[in-house]
Amino acid sequence: MTKIQNIGVLTSGGDSPGMNACIRAIVRQGLSSGLSVFGIYDGFNGMIDNHIKKLVYGDVSNIIQRGGTILGTARSERFLDAAFRKVAFENLKDNDIDGVIVLGGDGSFKGAKVFFEEYNLPFIGVPCTIDNDINGTEYTIGFDTALNNAISAIDKIKDTASAHHRIFLVEVMGNNSGLIALNTALTTGSEDVFIPEIEENFAQFETKIQRAISANKSSIIIVSEGDEIGGARELFNYLKTKNLHQKIRVTVLGHIQRGGAPTFLDRKMATEFGVMAINQFVKNNYNRTLGLKNGKIYTYDFESVKGGESVDFQELLNTIHSLSLY
Numbered sequence: 001m002t003k004i005q006n007i008g009v010l011t012s013g014g015d016s017p018g019m020n021a022c023i024r025a026i027v028r029q030g031l032s033s034g035l036s037v038f039g040i041y042d043g044f045n046g047m048i049d050n051h052i053k054k055l056v057y058g059d060v061s062n063i064i065q066r067g068g069t070i071l072g073t074a075r076s077e078r079f080l081d082a083a084f085r086k087v088a089f090e091n092l093k094d095n096d097i098d099g100v101i102v103l104g105g106d107g108s109f110k111g112a113k114v115f116f117e118e119y120n121l122p123f124i125g126v127p128c129t130i131d132n133d134i135n136g137t138e139y140t141i142g143f144d145t146a147l148n149n150a151i152s153a154i155d156k157i158k159d160t161a162s163a164h165h166r167i168f169l170v171e172v173m174g175n176n177s178g179l180i181a182l183n184t185a186l187t188t189g190s191e192d193v194f195i196p197e198i199e200e201n202f203a204q205f206e207t208k209i210q211r212a213i214s215a216n217k218s219s220i221i222i223v224s225e226g227d228e229i230g231g232a233r234e235l236f237n238y239l240k241t242k243n244l245h246q247k248i249r250v251t252v253l254g255h256i257q258r259g260g261a262p263t264f265l266d267r268k269m270a271t272e273f274g275v276m277a278i279n280q281f282v283k284n285n286y287n288r289t290l291g292l293k294n295g296k297i298y299t300y301d302f303e304s305v306k307g308g309e310s311v312d313f314q315e316l317l318n319t320i321h322s323l324s325l326y
């Protein structure tokens, strides 16, 4: 087995806070292990366009605290095309890159698996997405920061909601996963939450809302963007038909959830995942994805299945309901 010497690193899909901390750890651990690390820019597009640069120690100085990704990211349409993947492989070869670390989510790993199997090229996947929806890992880099961003925005909304005794429908991200919604609802004391994993009981929801209105109480309802109702605006349209005699406002939190300085947890996880990624190449244990299981980082063979398997959605929802007034 030939020893891997030159490692490429790229970020793909939606950026997530902590990606920079992970890139820093990969570069510094790589250099400490006697390897060379190359930055591949704008996700898989950087391979196709040969936008690749050798990274030195100072390239990753002062980035541990920054959101986004210094490498840029993309959801590459071209990478779905075999002809472009061939160009990508030729460019990696020209740069003498013999292994690649992919920081991304489910979609990025799916693309990566096809490519790296096609060309028999070693890779390691590092789970990075605010959605925390990757099969096989209990944690993905960026989830904690996104939750904290959502919580601090909702705390502010609560001030004005309670001053006006209003109902606020707050839409959060998460793609097809309700994990951001469920956890923000739980930790902001919200009255209810709409998530894709559990079908809503509309009759019960309306009774609860009516009770809150009678008590002149404000309500915060969190709506996951992936819920089958279609988002907070659609829930608003539905409630309008009920003539509730209470002002309802809609806030879509959007991309503020994905920005800003990573929290302690994301910096720590990103650093540990980054170090582990390099160590796998040193040990020749590649073509694996890193994950967290029972608090420990491990490697596994990625299969694209919806994540969140370790969460009891119904139990958390029951808790939210039993802790809210109505």
Ligand code: F6P
Pocket (backbone or CB within 6 Å): 014, 105, 129, 130, 131, 173, 174, 175, 225, 258
């Ligand atoms: O996967 C991360 C995520 O932020 C999802 O929560 C959201 O659905 C999606 O990306 C938004 O993507 P874009 O930035 O392309 O609008």
